[in-house]
Amino acid sequence: MERETLLIVEDNMILRDGLKEMLRFEGFHVLTAGNGEEALHQMATITPDLILSDISMPVMDGYTFFYRVRERAEWVRIPFVFLTARGEREDIMIGRDLGAEDYLVKPLSREELLTAVRARLARSQQLQMAQLEHAYEGSLTVLANAIEVRNEYTRGHVERVTAYAMILAEQIGFAGRRLEALRFGAILHDIGKIHVRESILTKKEPLTPEEWDEIKLHPITGAEMIKGISYLAPAIPIVRWHHECWDGSGYPDNLVGEAIPLEARIVTVADCFDAMTTERSYRPSLSLEEAYAEIISCAGCQFDPAVVSAFQNAWEKGEIQKIGA
Ligand SMILES: [Fe+2]
Ligand SMILES: [Fe+2]
Structure with a gap:
């Protein structure tokens, strides 16, 4: 199976590199960015399979970045997980209103991170498959009905x-x-x-x-x-x-x-x-x-x-x- 690409958006370099190493070790292809703007720049050439994003960052914060990702039809389906510091309940509530898929509270254990990433990737693949099948069936019926016409x-x-x-x-x-x-x-x-x-x-x-x-x-x-x-x-x-x-x-x-x-x-x-x-x-x-x-x-x-x-x-x-x- 092809390696999945994850995008980590985090302004804390130590944390960012730590996450990157952990995920790379597990076989993922990992991209990183220091804020939302850098992340959008990365996404101009590569579409990640999942995004992990900090909330407060300079230049473009996590919420704005989330909005910008969801604006684009081709990015709507990318699972988006916020990374939030312990205790920032406010962040969680806002993020939930935005419709983000998940939250991970920093600092993260390796297990927590991997379980969340794998579960989100699996879920998104299932969804994509279901949507594809649905679209397929729709076009097949149109095609088949062409004879009836x-x-x-x-x-x-x-x-x-x-x-x-x-x-x-x-x-x-x-x-x-x-x-x-x-x-x-x-x-x-x-x-x-x-x-x-x-x-x-x-x-x-x-x-x-x-x-x-x-x-x-x-x-x-x-x-x-x-x-x-x-x-x-x-x-x-x-x-x-x-x-x-x-x-x-x-x-x-x-x-x-x-x-x-x-x-x-x-x-x-x-x-x-x-x-x-x-x-x-x-x-x-x-x-x-x-x-x-x-x-x-x-x-x-x-x-x-x-x-x-x-x-x-x-x-x-x-x-x-x-x-x-
Ligand atoms: Fe027939
Ligand atoms: Fe028939």
């Missing part, structure tokens, strides 16, 4: 398929990362349709064999589209194999049974149920009950029986109907 009959398809897939997966016992990966896969399952001609997607008459061939390429094209994004690697099998069938009659690879990843088998059921219960250009929709019966009857041929039984459980609890309504 081209075809009024499939509006809302991505959201509903994702919702059904989540219910089935939870029923089967998915949690945490695995559930998240499935969500991304479900959102993106039809992304390859962006390369299918609109005239085919919206055609009212039966498709010609050539047109079918073009549609059937979408799992392959979709998987190709996302293969360069390492974060989306777990979604690739779902995108590529969401049209495979349990009995081997699907496409594009004619996989059979458990050779099809469970995630893809889940999305297949979710996808087909939504396709049946929404009107398409070439046919009217089935009622939820008719589609439910159809899913049950295809257990063991088109669908994995285990996924169908999860579907049945969710149906009996009324969870499926809530989304389809």
